[in-house]
Structures are given as C-alpha cells and as structure tokens.
Amino acid sequence: MTDAPPPAPKAPASSSSTETTNVVVRAYPKVVYLYLTWLAALVIGFLHPSAELIDAEGAIRFTGEATSKAYTLGRIWFLIFVVNILVIAFEFSRIRSVAIVGISVGFVFAGMYFGFLEGIGAYLGGLELLMSKGFYYTFAGVFAIMYLLVFINTRFSYWEIQPNEILHHHGFLGDVHRYPTRGLRMRKEITDVFEYVLLRAGTLVITPTGVERPIFLENVIGLNRVEDKIQRLLGTMKVRIDTGVVGGVD
DSSP states (O other): OOOOOOOOOOOOOOOTTTOOOOEEEOOOOGGGGGHHHHHHHHHHHHHSOOOSEEOTTOOEEOOTHHHHHHHHHHHHHHHHHHHHHHHHHSOOOHHHHHHHHHHHHHHHHHHHHHTOHHHHHHHHHTOOOOOOHHHHHHHHHHHHHHHHHHHHHHHHSEEEEOSSEEEEEETTTTEEEEEEOTTOEEEEEOOOHHHHHHHSOEEEEEEOTTOSSOEEEEEETTHHHHHHHHHHHTTTSOOEEEEOOSSOOO
8 A cells, every 4th residue: 555645835915015115105295284274164164054145245144053153153164274374384393392291281170170161262262263064175176186196296206115225206297206214214203293193194214325414204104004004025135214302402
C-alpha cells in the first residue's frame, strides 16, 4: 500500500487588489469649515415660516406664532454662524481650548451666584434676528456653488505620493512637479482642536530631498487616515515620520 502524496501547499493569496499604490493628498481652503453654517441655512430655510405680510416699505411681517418661530430660527442660525467664524478666525490649541472652557464655566457659576445671567439671557432672547426664507436659501445656494468650485479646483491641484516619487499636479493643463521620496521627511500638525473635530483636519508637512523649505499642505481632511495610508505605502522605505501633538506652544 502506497502512501498518499502530501497535499500541495496553498498559494499565498494575492494582495494586489488591496495593495495601495498611491496616496492622493488634497489641501482645502478654510471655507470648508463653514459647512455647518451652510447646512444650517438649508435646514432653517426649510423650517422657516413663509412671510404672511410685507408692508409698504418691503419689510417682512409675520403673525401669531410664526413671528416667534422666525426669531428663534434666526438666533439659532446666527449662533452657528458666529461659532463657525471663530473657528476660522482663531487657532484653538489644546491649551487655549481648555482655558476657554474653564473661563466659560467660571463665568456661568459667577453669573448664577451674582444673578446677572438672567439679564444676559433676556437680552439674547429678545434679539430680533429676522431673516426671510429667501435669505437662507440664497445663502445656501451661494455656498453650494462655492463648494462646487472648491471641489473642481482640488481635482486639478493635488499631491500624489507614490513609492518612488511625489507628484504635484496643478493647473488645468495638467502640469506636474516631481520630487523623490528617498530621504523624505514628513510630519503632521493638528494645532486646532475645533478644526480637527469638524473635519478631522490638520496640516501635513513634507520635506523632500533637495527642497530647502518644507511643503505645508493645510486643511487636509481626514489627516490621520491619510498619514496612515502614506506610512503603509512607504513602509519599506526609510522615511522619518514625526507625529505632531494636538495643540502647539501658545
């Protein structure tokens, strides 16, 4: 009786279908952080009551509960708008954000103790911030066009990282600048807490060999995910990757 031949070894599964061959990095303008205001304009425009009366001067007039609802929606939208503008205007590092939270909590407790919160609440609640349905829809439409233009622009201006070189695509004619990946230095910077919360965004700093000044790619959406892809792509090469810390030195 002869022994059965041993089973043939299984061929390793091919990973070509899941292997990353390039990583595309797109830097966006800061206007992308205003998407909350844009979405709020769409929603509030839908919920906003229609004007029931327009006087001789063209002013909008509502009757009954519609007036209170219009004022409330106006205050909500304005609050979201102010918060979004603050995110763009200032850089909220980790230390600064903790300080702001501490000051806000202290202010609330002081207001409760000394009794001045009621006056502030009454003043803010009495603000007549009234915008029409047309205003919200017009605002949302303008921002929709702006975001469309930003999307188109980032399809023509972006960075592509390959195992052996870095390509900078720019211009509508497809101009390309090439940099080697050998000796590449790279680090990520997440210095604004709120920008990271809104879009998981930050700055990717790359310094190819032979380049005097680092290349700053700001407002990269999903920065951690992009960095992880680059690490896996260049994992077989000697690349120094410095991991930044949320919040820099104030």
